[in-house]
Amino acid sequence: MRNPLDENKLEGHLRSVAAAGCQITLQDLEGYRPQTQPSTTSLEYESQYKLLVQRLVRSFSLEQLTQVLELYHLQPPPKPTKRKCARSIVEQEWNWPSLADVRRKKIDSEFSSQTFPLARHVSFLLLGKDGSQLRQLSLRHNVHVSFSDRPLSLKAEGLSGSLRLLEQDVKDFMAGITQETFALPVKRTISLASIQHISRTSGAFLETVDSQKLRIFYNKSHPHTLVLAKELIMQGLCQVTNLYI
Numbered sequence: 001m002r003n004p005l006d007e008n009k010l011e012g013h014l015r016s017v018a019a020a021g022c023q024i025t026l027q028d029l030e031g032y033r034p035q036t037q038p039s040t041t042s043l044e045y046e047s048q049y050k051l052l053v054q055r056l057v058r059s060f061s062l063e064q065l066t067q068v069l070e071l072y073h074l075q076p077p078p079k080p081t082k083r084k085c086a087r088s089i090v091e092q093e094w095n096w097p098s099l100a101d102v103r104r105k106k107i108d109s110e111f112s113s114q115t116f117p118l119a120r121h122v123s124f125l126l127l128g129k130d131g132s133q134l135r136q137l138s139l140r141h142n143v144h145v146s147f148s149d150r151p152l153s154l155k156a157e158g159l160s161g162s163l164r165l166l167e168q169d170v171k172d173f174m175a176g177i178t179q180e181t182f183a184l185p186v187k188r189t190i191s192l193a194s195i196q197h198i199s200r201t202s203g204a205f206l207e208t209v210d211s212q213k214l215r216i217f218y219n220k221s222h223p224h225t226l227v228l229a230k231e232l233i234m235q236g237l238c239q240v241t242n243l244y245i
Contacts, residue, residue, distance in 0.1 A: 024064040026071050032056070033094055040102045049096055056086035065089070108161025116154040116170055121205040121217035123152055125177060126170070129203045141166045176221055182214045182230060186237055190214070194236050202229035 034052065038045045056065070065085035069076050072093045077084040090096045118126065127134050127147070138145045143158030143166055156166055184190070190198075195206045195214070204218040204225040214233065218225045 024060065024067055026068070029068055029089070032059070037096060040097055040105070045102060046099055049090070049099060052090055052096070053083065053086045056089065057082045060086075105161075108159060108164070110160050111158070112160045112163060113155065113157040114163045114167065115148075116156070116167070118152055118154055120152060121179075121207070122174055122177065123147060123154070124199065124205040125203075125217065125219055126154070126173060129200065137166060137169055141169070173219075176219050177217055178220050179215055179217045180226060181209060182216055182233065184212050184214070184233075184237065187212065188237055190233065190236055198229055198232040198236070202226075202232055204229040206233075 032055070034048075038048050060068070060082065062080065062082050062085065065082055066076055066080060069085060069088060072089065074088055074092050077088055087098070091098050125133075126137075134145060137143075141158065141162040143156045143162050145154060145156045147153070148155055154170070156163055158166075189211050192208075195208065198204075199206045202225050203222065204216050206229060207215050207217075209215050216226055216229050218229070
């Protein structure tokens with residue numbers, strides 16, 4: 001363990017170097033590097049990090065800290081200040097995680113729940129024909145998911161960090177959904193039961209626009225679902241038309 005008296009002598013020497021405007025060397029600075037680093041999960045990490053940064057700020061001028069960054073081959077921070085330069089040394093060269101990263105990891109390790117409001121077509125496509133799409137998301141992020149229909153939404157429970165990743169996956173999935181309006185070629189209507197059957201069979205989501213038009217939602221990465229939905233629509237129309245021949 002480092003002797004506090006030695007640390008005081010070192011700080012005094014460094015302050016005198018700074019006051020004299022002398023060139024600083026890596027040897028001067030490396031003598032100031034802590035021999036041990038507290039665990040990021042410990043209560044003392046934040047206080048030790050702040051103390052280390054403060055000592056560098058107190059002991060060096062901005063010009064000297066900038067020189068040290070150059071000696072370490074580190075890029076100076078934008079609009080450099082003594083504190084910014086000290087943090088760059090502590091984090092990038094001495095490998096102390098930033099306080100922002102430490103706090104974020106702490107939050108990410110907490111259990112939480114989140115609700116994602118969904119439109120009907122999104123919930124249908126996210127669930128998939130057999131639920132496999134949703135199961136993959138659940139397993140990938142190790143979260144428990146369930147649907148609610150009042151209001152229509154997806155509820156997820158798990159670690160906060162996992163929920164954040166799940167949220168991004170859901171956003172990416174929604175961004176991949178597109179739609180096409182399909183005009184019926186004959187003056188025949190398709191029943192709600194038939195629309196639901198075609199949706200389940202094709203994997204695309206169908207809804208009525210008016211008596212002669214359907215809107216088809218599908219994932220851009222699965223264009224075959226659109227093709228199959230159209231084929232099933234035409235088959236259904238042919239069957240209905242034959243009844244009237």
